[in-house]
Amino acid sequence: MPLDIYLHDIPLPEAHAAWNAALQAAGCWDALPAESIALPDALGRVTAVPVWAKLSAPHYHAAAMDGYAVRAEDTAGATESAPLELRVPDQAIYVDTGDALPPHATAVVPIEAAQPMGSGADTRQPERIQIRAALPPWQHVRPTGEDMVATELVLPANQRLRPVDLGALAGCGYGSVLVRRQPLVAIIPTGTELVQAGTEVLPGQIIEYNSLVLGAQVQQWGGRATRWPIVADDFEKICAAVSEAASTHDLVLLNAGSSKGSEDYSARVIAALGKVCLHGVAVRPGHPVILGVLAGVGSQRPTPIVGVPGYPVSAAHTGEIFVEPLLARWLGMASAAPATVTATLTRKVLSPVGDDEYLRVSAGRVNNQIVATPLARGAGVISSLVRADGIVRIPRFSEGYTAGTSVTVHLYRTAAEIDNTILHIGSHDLALDLMAQFLTERAPGLRLSSANVGSLGGLIALARGECHFAGSHLIDPATGLFNHASVHRYLPDTAVQLITLVEREQGLLVAPGNPLRINTLADLVRKDVRYVNRQRGAGTRVLLDYELGKLGIAAADISGYEHEEYTHLGVAVAISSGIADCGLGIHAAASALKLDFVPLTRERYDLVVPDASLEGPLLQPLLALLTDAQFRAAVSARPGYYVELMGERRPGLL
Numbered sequence: 001m002p003l004d005i006y007l008h009d010i011p012l013p014e015a016h017a018a019w020n021a022a023l024q025a026a027g028c029w030d031a032l033p034a035e036s037i038a039l040p041d042a043l044g045r046v047t048a049v050p051v052w053a054k055l056s057a058p059h060y061h062a063a064a065m066d067g068y069a070v071r072a073e074d075t076a077g078a079t080e081s082a083p084l085e086l087r088v089p090d091q092a093i094y095v096d097t098g099d100a101l102p103p104h105a106t107a108v109v110p111i112e113a114a115q116p117m118g119s120g121a122d123t124r125q126p127e128r129i130q131i132r133a134a135l136p137p138w139q140h141v142r143p144t145g146e147d148m149v150a151t152e153l154v155l156p157a158n159q160r161l162r163p164v165d166l167g168a169l170a171g172c173g174y175g176s177v178l179v180r181r182q183p184l185v186a187i188i189p190t191g192t193e194l195v196q197a198g199t200e201v202l203p204g205q206i207i208e209y210n211s212l213v214l215g216a217q218v219q220q221w222g223g224r225a226t227r228w229p230i231v232a233d234d235f236e237k238i239c240a241a242v243s244e245a246a247s248t249h250d251l252v253l254l255n256a257g258s259s260k261g262s263e264d265y266s267a268r269v270i271a272a273l274g275k276v277c278l279h280g281v282a283v284r285p286g287h288p289v290i291l292g293v294l295a296g297v298g299s300q301r302p303t304p305i306v307g308v309p310g311y312p313v314s315a316a317h318t319g320e321i322f323v324e325p326l327l328a329r330w331l332g333m334a335s336a337a338p339a340t341v342t343a344t345l346t347r348k349v350l351s352p353v354g355d356d357e358y359l360r361v362s363a364g365r366v367n368n369q370i371v372a373t374p375l376a377r378g379a380g381v382i383s384s385l386v387r388a389d390g391i392v393r394i395p396r397f398s399e400g401y402t403a404g405t406s407v408t409v410h411l412y413r414t415a416a417e418i419d420n421t422i423l424h425i426g427s428h429d430l431a432l433d434l435m436a437q438f439l440t441e442r443a444p445g446l447r448l449s450s451a452n453v454g455s456l457g458g459l460i461a462l463a464r465g466e467c468h469f470a471g472s473h474l475i476d477p478a479t480g481l482f483n484h485a486s487v488h489r490y491l492p493d494t495a496v497q498l499i500t501l502v503e504r505e506q507g508l509l510v511a512p513g514n515p516l517r518i519n520t521l522a523d524l525v526r527k528d529v530r531y532v533n534r535q536r537g538a539g540t541r542v543l544l545d546y547e548l549g550k551l552g553i554a555a556a557d558i559s560g561y562e563h564e565e566y567t568h569l570g571v572a573v574a575i576s577s578g579i580a581d582c583g584l585g586i587h588a589a590a591s592a593l594k595l596d597f598v599p600l601t602r603e604r605y606d607l608v609v610p611d612a613s614l615e616g617p618l619l620q621p622l623l624a625l626l627t628d629a630q631f632r633a634a635v636s637a638r639p640g641y642y643v644e645l646m647g648e649r650r651p652g653l654l
Helices: 012-026 163-171 210-220 235-246 266-273 312-330 382-387 415-419 430-442 455-463 484-490 521-525 539-551 568-576 587-592 611-615 620-627 629-636
Strands: 034-038 067-070 084-087 092-095 107-110 115-117 128-131 153-155 176-180 184-189 194-196 206-208 224-227 251-255 274-279 290-294 303-308 340-345 356-366 369-374 390-394 406-411 421-426 447-452 470-472 496-510 582-586 596-610 649-651
Touching (some): 012 274, 153 163, 184 235, 210 251, 235 251, 251 312, 312 382, 340 390, 356 421, 455 470, 455 539, 496 587, 521 539, 539 582, 596 611
Parallel strands (some): 194 206, 421 447
Antiparallel strands (some): 067 107, 084 128
């Protein structure tokens, strides 16, 4: 295939078919050979052959209880009113649980059902025992082969070994087991700009962690990963690394350089050492993936290679859609099929027409329905993978989904975790991050998931039944009060409580030392000041407009008024990185990024909670934090936070 065939919209099924055909032709398609390993090391490995019992289990007739081994027929006629005596040891022999039965015995009298008689009655070897009930044959006995019979199938081939499987193997006579050899996968990160995690990072340098993620995926999927040292953007050096890796590994993952830039060498390297099967698949994220086969040298068989895109979300997704199915094939397993749930999409999403999109979502159950909230979609946003509860697959040519669409979510978490998720949608606040941490400590198994869309977006989501509560700090320009007017407008028919989380200080975030001497909102109209704003509907944006209105300042006179960020920390980052000179935000955000802070006012941040949620058990551990001394202390330790009103409740509709 010529190298200039790049990023053609090859549908995913066709991409799989083309690569699978190339792997079959190269002899890289069959399951890997078997190896014998000791049982203590076999957990999680995959059986290579069927396992047949060597021994019966138990391999003798065994006592199932402590007591006396007897012939069942010798107990005939024993009743409460007509007890029967048996001689020891002629007719009854003491046995412990697990002991082999004497050859003549066919039942066991439990020790608590046998009354010792005669001399030695205070020991377990009396002259006689008295019983008050007859026993049927094989009562309280584990007969030979009760569990497994010699030659019986214990485990099929291609089964991933669980702890109980190891016990079954040992119990039927095995000390080792034949399992599939683990696929050996080399992961080669490339890029002159990359630096190792944990080292000092300078401007222009990027921390290399894709190999860490890919390596952990390989391990999770049953393989063994070798993380190569970072290779600079040099064609010869990359060729050398790939050749060395291919000589000792079953699969090579060449990370980054899969695009078409001047230093993107992956396609050229694969073509020089083998064959590029395809370059570019119609999926998002992961569009510029390369699939190929490296030629074998001498007796070495050809080696599959994947040119993995450099963006972290694309890299992880490439692992899921191409690497996992191949490793599963080599291990004799079916490809992973995550659990799915049906959910209601909370926001409209537009999707590239020609690509299958894998949309990351957070999810939770609200009012007996599961809702799915889209997360950030950028291929470089690794945090969206951390926060994702699952994937919604948007097929090619669908153009996306409208809000309220019923979608299938392929889960990263269990259904139980989704049911134990508290969903917050609304204004961003750092105290919510603390609340999430304290909740996991105080109520293990519960989790708080937040979507930061601004106060207004939170109230709208609450009205649509898409979250359990919303965080809001919307000021009413007419009264100067927080949240009541907005709740009355957007939730007129919903009984809610306004529960104060914090009061917090709002002010101007400026560069360290405040070099432009920005001291009031009036300074925002200066030509040398670049402002960064919050998004429409954010409480901070409403507060700014309220204060500008009092001063008679027009938004059009502020340079940067249309530059929007979705969190206080986003505003702080814009200023810290030099994109903007100032922005309105909370003191804690300025402190987090070592910015200066010009205080302007104090505002009230409330949790808007429907009465129906207050009555349910899910929110009780979260609401209990509002009176937790340690939680209150942790919040008040943040600059510009005040907890005197924390937990105060007011009806939403006055």
